[in-house]
Amino acid sequence: MWLNDTSDLIEHLKKKGAKRVALQFPEGLKRQSASVAATLKDAGFEVIVSGDPCYGACDLALDTLIFSDVLVHFGHAPVDDQPQVIFQPWQIGFDIAVMEKALPFIKGKTIGLVTTIQHVHVIPAIETFLQSKGITCIVSEGRKRTPNRGQVLGCSFSAATMTGAEEILFVGTGLFHPVGIALATRARVIALDPIAGTAQEVSGDALMRRRFAVMEKARGARSVGIIVSTKSGQQRMDLACRLASLSPAAFIVTMREVTPDELLNLGFACYVNTACPRLAYDDQVRFPVPVLSPQEFEILCGVRTWDAYAIDEIV
Secondary structure: OEEOOOHHHHHHHHHHOOOEEEEEOOHHHHHHHHHHHHHHHHOOOEEEEOOOOOOOOOOOOHHHHOOOOEEEEEOOOOOOOOOOEEEEOOEEOOOHHHHHHHHHHOOOOEEEEEEOHHHHHHHHHHHHHHHHOOOEEEOOOOOOOOOOOOEOEOOEOHHHHOOOOOEEEEEOOOOHHHHHHHHHHOOEEEEEEOOOOEEEEEOOHHHHHHHHHHHHHHOOOOOEEEEEEOOOOOOOHHHHHHHHOOOOOEEEEEEOOOOHHHHHHHOOOEEEEOOOOHHHHHOHHHOOOOEEOHHHHHHHOOOOOHHHOOOOOOO
16 A cells, blocks of 8 residues: 655645755656646645656755755655755555465574565564564664664665574565675575565575676776766765775776666776665676676775675665
8 A cells, every 4th residue: 555645745845935846756656756746736836856767865856956945755764964855755555464474484483674665664563463473573773874663775784784683584575685685694584575475585695696707707807997976875985986996997987877878888898886786786787898896896806805795785
């Protein structure tokens, strides 16, 4: 069920004295933009909708904010302080009975529990359900980048790591988050998709094999582009400068959108990604040359051992 009541948002905007409002939606919510814009227009606001791609709270439409009094960013929690940005939750509920699907995969009596921003409001109900089955949940408190209890991002798995649990239950859609959790924690990970009603144990082994092959292709590259994102919550220039110092063949490249065509046109033999960590892991098949994570580049440069491999995170 989609919980998208905008009445509190309208009151908030009125209290701020906003007249022109910019709206930004992540890719999965963009189809809601016309109806939300119409609701706010009926409430007396001028509305501008950002049509650019958006992949999270790290990717704010600050260029659209220039033309507005305030930017409303839907579907994510804040990752940094932006006084002119309102982060509007977009919750997705589900029937708690779907948790039954996870029970056959849970081996112990204690489990770490994590989920994405859309489902964090369901965590108390999940805890109650599992407790009724004799299973104790460990849920980490929020941190700056993941402010909600038990919340993980595709670039931050600290809520899973901090549980210290040997077994972790991820509730959410897709496999990237649970695979990342498996690599970040070295724990046994169960992924429950509450929308599809399916559960499975997840391993990071397949991803590791793919990453090893990418690293081998990049070994000895004659030129290396160190990608630095210009997006508000992804800029890691200090990291990029340190990585560039590891190789005389490395040069810093700033980009807003990292696309296969742009990488091909730039012409480097390989790239190191300090932008959204998911780019290297999710999109490698689309890229014309190897795209490494910072940790993988460190291994190739001899400053990190393979045993110390770690999935890239922004903390």
